[in-house]
Amino acid sequence: HVPTAHTPEAAPQLPGHELLYSGKVRGLYAPLDPATGQRDQERLLLVASDRISAYDHVLDTPIPDKGSVLTQMSLWWFDQLADLAPHHVISTDVPEQVAGRAVYVRRLRMLPVECVARAFLTGGGLAEYAATGTVSGVPLPEGLVDGSRLPEPVFTPSTKAPMGEHDQPISFAEVEELVGPRLAARVRDLTVAILQRGNEIAADRGILIADTKVEFGIDPAQLGLGDGADEEIDWASVDPDVVDVVLADEVLTPDSSRFWRASEWAPGRTQTSYDKQVLRDWLTSPASGWDKASDTPPPTLPDDVVELTRARYVEAYETLTGRPFTAGTPA
Ligand SMILES: CCOC(=O)Cn1cc(-c2ncnc(N)c2C#N)cn1
Numbered sequence: 537h538v539p540t541a542h543t544p545e546a547a548p549q550l551p552g553h554e555l556l557y558s559g560k561v562r563g564l565y566a567p568l569d570p571a572t573g574q575r576d577q578e579r580l581l582l583v584a585s586d587r588i589s590a591y592d593h594v595l596d597t598p599i600p601d602k603g604s605v606l607t608q609m610s611l612w613w614f615d616q617l618a619d620l621a622p623h624h625v626i627s628t629d630v631p632e633q634v635a636g637r638a639v640y641v642r643r644l645r646m647l648p649v650e651c652v653a654r655a656f657l658t659g660g661g662l663a664e665y666a667a668t669g670t671v672s673g674v675p676l677p678e679g680l681v682d683g684s685r686l687p688e689p690v691f692t693p694s695t696k697a698p699m700g701e702h703d704q705p706i707s708f709a710e711v712e713e714l715v716g717p718r719l720a721a722r723v724r725d726l727t728v729a730i731l732q733r734g735n736e737i738a739a740d741r742g743i744l745i746a747d748t749k750v751e752f753g754i755d756p757a758q759l760g761l762g763d764g765a766d767e768e769i770d771w772a773s774v775d776p777d778v779v780d781v782v783l784a785d786e787v788l789t790p791d792s793s794r795f796w797r798a799s800e801w802a803p804g805r806t807q808t809s810y811d812k813q814v815l816r817d818w819l820t821s822p823a824s825g826w827d828k829a830s831d832t833p834p835p836t837l838p839d840d841v842v843e844l845t846r847a848r849y850v851e852a853y854e855t856l857t858g859r860p861f862t863a864g865t866p867a
Pocket residue numbers: 557558559562563564580582624641642643644645646753784785786
């Protein structure tokens with residue numbers, strides 16, 4: 537199997553589609569009506585590239601099949617979580633250039649909140665805890681260390697920073713100001729429940745999900761908006777018991793979450809990343825000749841690092857889902 541690497545500049549041109557947003561490793565497109573050339577107002581195409589980021593850099597070496605593995609994993613999670621929340625996926629019948637690594641999704645109005653939950657304390661949450669004894673305003677027990685399991689998952693939301701900037705942590709009170717108390721409570725409860733469920737399932741497969749970021753949206757029609765409308769939404773007026781709060785974006789992937797091997801978990805030190813440790817170790821080893829403190833881009837990856845990293849993504853998918861990974865074809 538000679539994997540082909542999809543190395544778009546994060547987002548390739550796609551016939552019949554217009555690129556709307558290009559993230560570090562993904563792109564969001566609007567399908568164009570072949571007759572009129574107008575954008576389809578009800579669907580979007582969410583495309584995952586084979587690119588990988590590390591230390592805030594997007595590497596110039598793609599990981600073959602990464603986009604496909606993460607897309608398939610997200611689709612699997614949407615099914616596992618269907619009793620907790622409806623999702624935005626319409627179809628995996630996508631253009632052959634992006635087969636297996638793209639999905640048509642319902643076009644929603646997205647809530648302006650990055651919904652993060654943490655089941656284990658590390659990274660930015662640990663830093664905040666070390667300074668304040670709390671995370672996102674939530675008091676935590678004393679004596680927690682890097683990698684400590686939290687008594688229960690904590691909602692630690694962020695703002696949606698402009699492209700390329702870091703999301704800023706915000707308190708629950710600020711989420712209430714952004715989207716009103718009812719939607720704030722609903723997305724908090726859903727985000728925590730999703731991570732809780734994710735860890736229940738992953739634990740049986742020897743995987744710990746330390747934290748995750750999800751995004752929610754609402755169907756414009758349920759907001760009384762036309763499809764094309766993009767006027768300001770008064771989120772506080774939305775009743776989550778009346779509308780559907782839809783789980784969108786990607787869910788519980790190694791790009792949106794921290795995956796750790798349960799067998800390697802040891803609170804008190806940095807945990808090894810299930811998917812990115814091989815990459816990180818090489819980048820920070822003399823072999824790479826790279827200094828992550830310099831603002832120079834990381835070097836091209838050697839073939840063995842690429843293949844080992846690809847194998848980690850495939851292993852994570854097959855371990856979690858119990859299904860063999862088949863490149864390029866939707867599960
Ligand atoms: C470049 C990649 O960035 C993103 O996918 C983040 N994002 C998602 C949307 C979105 N917007 C309307 N409807 C949706 N179903 C979605 C989704 N998913 C916008 N940005």
